[in-house]
Amino acid sequence: MVQTPSSDHLDRVGYLFGHPIVHSMSPLLHQTVYDGLGLNWAQLPLDSTDMDHFLTLIQDPKFYGASVTMPHKVAILKHLDSLTPEGRDVGACNTLFVRNDPTTNRRLYVGTNTDVVGIRDAFYQNISDPDACFHDRPGLVVGGGGAARSAVYALRKWMRASKIYIVNRDKSEVDAVIQECAARGFGDHMLHVATVAEAEKLDGPGAVVACVPNFSPKTPAEKEARAILECLLAKDHKGAILEMCYHPTPWTEIANISQKLGWNVILGTEALIWQGLEQDRYWTGKDVHELPIKKVHQVIAAKLSESKI
Structure with missing residues (x-):
């Protein structure tokens, strides 16, 4: 069974779902955004190939969305309620976000592709x-x-x-x-x-x-x-x-x-940063220019420098 990080202390929770993800800077990028906005949110790393376990986790009412990476970008498609035009056209989903059906208020799981x-x-x-x-x-x-x-x-x-x-x-x-x-x-x-x-x-x-x-x-x-x-x-x-x-x-x-x-x-860190900010646009509801762009660049640059030492 995959060890799931605790989310008890958080107001909202997201995941980075993939394998392997040990070198990913995605959680750091998003934490920088949430700290900058004063949100008690986090993206928790879920290094796993267990799709069923992930589909259970996202039922949590506190779940706001997920970064989906290899090997799940295509496999996740059949589990989604809908796709944005980018997700549909590219045929791969790297981002999962949540919306409510305006008629039934049922929670909908929507996929998009922010890599593009x-x-x-x-x-x-x-x-x-x-x-x-x-x-x-x-x-x-x-x-x-x-x-x-x-x-x-x-x-x-x-x-x-x-x-x-x-x-x-x-x-x-x-x-x-x-x-x-x-x-x-x-x-x-x-x-x-x-x-x-x-x-x-x-x-x-x-x-x-x-x-x-x-x-x-x-x-x-x-x-x-x-x-x-x-x-x-x-x-x-x-x-x-x-x-x-x-x-x-x-x-x-x-x-x-x-x-x-x-x-x-x-x-390539530029593509990483701008796709991540686009993800947070879906998750937080804020325009990209409202997010702490400069701070994200500083944090990612510092992390890269640290890895060279």
């Missing part, structure tokens, strides 16, 4: 001139997992990408991303860039989202993918790159390469 908002706002909060940087230019996504799907959604839906390049070591993963995004209605004008020769002929991207772990390429496929990325980053136009990887350090090989080639590097 985190990616979008990481760019718009850090780039002063989006028109010059990335609007109406190709976007580039590096990777083939769930974060890559969220990146495609943000680039297509909000960031005015004219087309989207995908670079990844595994062609089958890219095919799956393109097919899934197309089936969900936001997969137009996507291109798998499979060779350096192809990359050399393409217009340079404006917004890049790197969604792969920090590692030195070793296999031929990994080396080719890295060479393709470097070719695209070396184009004349220099935009902004969001490096989604931030553990154990946000300053990755890709971040270093990008900076040397003249790109504006946005650290």
